[in-house]
Amino acid sequence: MALYNTEAISGWERFYRANFINSLTGFKSSSLIGTVNAEGQPNLGIFSSIVHIGSDPALIGYINRPMKAAPHTLANIRATGIYTINHIQPEMIAQAHQTSAKYAPEVNEFEEVGLTPEFIGNIKAPFVKESVVKYALELQQIIPIELNETFLVIGKVIAVQLNESIVSEDGFLQLEKASTVCSNGVDSYYNTQFIARYAYAKPGVAVSKITKSE
Amino acid sequence: MALYNTEAISGWERFYRANFINSLTGFKSSSLIGTVNAEGQPNLGIFSSIVHIGSDPALIGYINRPMKAAPHTLANIRATGIYTINHIQPEMIAQAHQTSAKYAPEVNEFEEVGLTPEFIGNIKAPFVKESVVKYALELQQIIPIELNETFLVIGKVIAVQLNESIVSEDGFLQLEKASTVCSNGVDSYYNTQFIARYAYAKPGVAVSKITKSE
Numbered sequence: 001m002a003l004y005n006t007e008a009i010s011g012w013e014r015f016y017r018a019n020f021i022n023s024l025t026g027f028k029s030s031s032l033i034g035t036v037n038a039e040g041q042p043n044l045g046i047f048s049s050i051v052h053i054g055s056d057p058a059l060i061g062y063i064n065r066p067m068k069a070a071p072h073t074l075a076n077i078r079a080t081g082i083y084t085i086n087h088i089q090p091e092m093i094a095q096a097h098q099t100s101a102k103y104a105p106e107v108n109e110f111e112e113v114g115l116t117p118e119f120i121g122n123i124k125a126p127f128v129k130e131s132v133v134k135y136a137l138e139l140q141q142i143i144p145i146e147l148n149e150t151f152l153v154i155g156k157v158i159a160v161q162l163n164e165s166i167v168s169e170d171g172f173l174q175l176e177k178a179s180t181v182c183s184n185g186v187d188s189y190y191n192t193q194f195i196a197r198y199a200y201a202k203p204g205v206a207v208s209k210i211t212k213s214e
Numbered sequence: 215m216a217l218y219n220t221e222a223i224s225g226w227e228r229f230y231r232a233n234f235i236n237s238l239t240g241f242k243s244s245s246l247i248g249t250v251n252a253e254g255q256p257n258l259g260i261f262s263s264i265v266h267i268g269s270d271p272a273l274i275g276y277i278n279r280p281m282k283a284a285p286h287t288l289a290n291i292r293a294t295g296i297y298t299i300n301h302i303q304p305e306m307i308a309q310a311h312q313t314s315a316k317y318a319p320e321v322n323e324f325e326e327v328g329l330t331p332e333f334i335g336n337i338k339a340p341f342v343k344e345s346v347v348k349y350a351l352e353l354q355q356i357i358p359i360e361l362n363e364t365f366l367v368i369g370k371v372i373a374v375q376l377n378e379s380i381v382s383e384d385g386f387l388q389l390e391k392a393s394t395v396c397s398n399g400v401d402s403y404y405n406t407q408f409i410a411r412y413a414y415a416k417p418g419v420a421v422s423k424i425t426k427s428e
Contacts, residue, residue, distance in 0.1 A: 001378075003373060015384065019384050019385035027394065027396035049265050051242075052235070052277070055234075056231060058235045061265075085239075094420075098415050099415075101415040121217075133238070135238055141361060157220075157223060159220070163216070168233070182240065185386050187412050190408055194402070198401050201313075207308055207312045
């Protein structure tokens with residue numbers, strides 16, 4: 001086992017450190033965020049820092065990098081208050097990853113990478129038609145993180161579209177049936193393989209596996 | 215495809231909604247956070263809302279539920295300023311999940327669930343000996359999220375211990391070699407299977423796969 005301390009970490013070349021630290025937090029959700037600007041111009045970007053904030057109300061957050069590094073998505077969310085988050089399936093990984101390129105603000109990433117914008121009901125932001133699991137959010141709060149000029153952007157879930165066949169009796173989503181991928185670091189994608197679900201844990205009682213929705 | 219709106223979501227039974235919304239964000243990292251209180255009493259809890267904040271400085275956040283629901287870890291972090299985050303391997307899932315039970319504050323979850331506390335160097339918080347990838351953080355900021363009384367807790371990475379064989383030439387960690395599991399919802403655990411790494415994306419250039427560290 002190797003041990004790395006603060007001095008070692010801060011001395012690494014910056015891309016080496018970025019790869020290492022981005023992997024350190026473990027596997028994560030990589031998803032595509034769809035927005036439009038005030039003129040209705042679509043934008044699509046990949047984000048891997050999506051985080052559950054709460055279920056009632058249904059609040060989901062993501063970390064936006066500093067405005068100078070990643071300006072378009074957050075500017076559009078500020079302008080319209082509405083955005084979509086779309087899961088990534090194996091067939092669309094290359095296109096999804098390509099949205100991380102630094103396109104000019106007037107570029108429509110859907111067209112550039114070959115994914116299809118889909119408008120549902122009266123929701124102003126575009127979904128990704130190819131995504132099997134997708135949801136729309138209404139902006140609630142943008143919290144600046146002054147430590148490194150990033151932002152925690154929190155939205156309330158206002159619509160969800162997915163295939164009913166992945167929903168278990170108790171509301172759990174069998175994401176492996178939707179072939180949702182997960183990611184590691186900034187550029188690596190994985191399939192998943194179900195191991196087990198465990199029942200609600202109680203002190204002094206050994207946890208048991210849930211078998212009904214396997 | 216089924217479409218669920220705000221009214222449908224807010225009308226669901228609370229455990230159904232919690233399962234659904236917790237799965238909606240996609241696969242995530244489930245890890246064990248190790249702390250001690252002011253008297254040195256160890257505590258261990260499972261958290262699935264760990265999020266990358268930045269690489270330089272190396273900042274990692276997690277969402278702590280309201281103090282009335284999940285008081286011990288955050289109280290200990292406030293008291294000592296130091297905590298560890300430890301990946302979960304398949305062999306320890308049942309023990310890791312068991313730490314989510316509501317134990318009394320004086321209970322040492324390491325003893326209750328059968329995991330081994332490990333102290334490294336002069337770091338006051340316990341690591342989990344059975345974890346293959348683990349790191350220690352120094353508290354930087356606790357940001358209250360007033361929307362639902364949760365907290366974004368941000369720490370700076372001060373030490374990392376892992377098996378050197380998982381580190382690629384460019385710093386990327388091959389977490390599948392460490393058998394780090396990922397999670398879905400509040401109670402479900404998965405293995406992963408590597409698909410591909412992609413090179414840094416540039417506008418107008420089709421992304422290519424990275425093969426050297428596969």
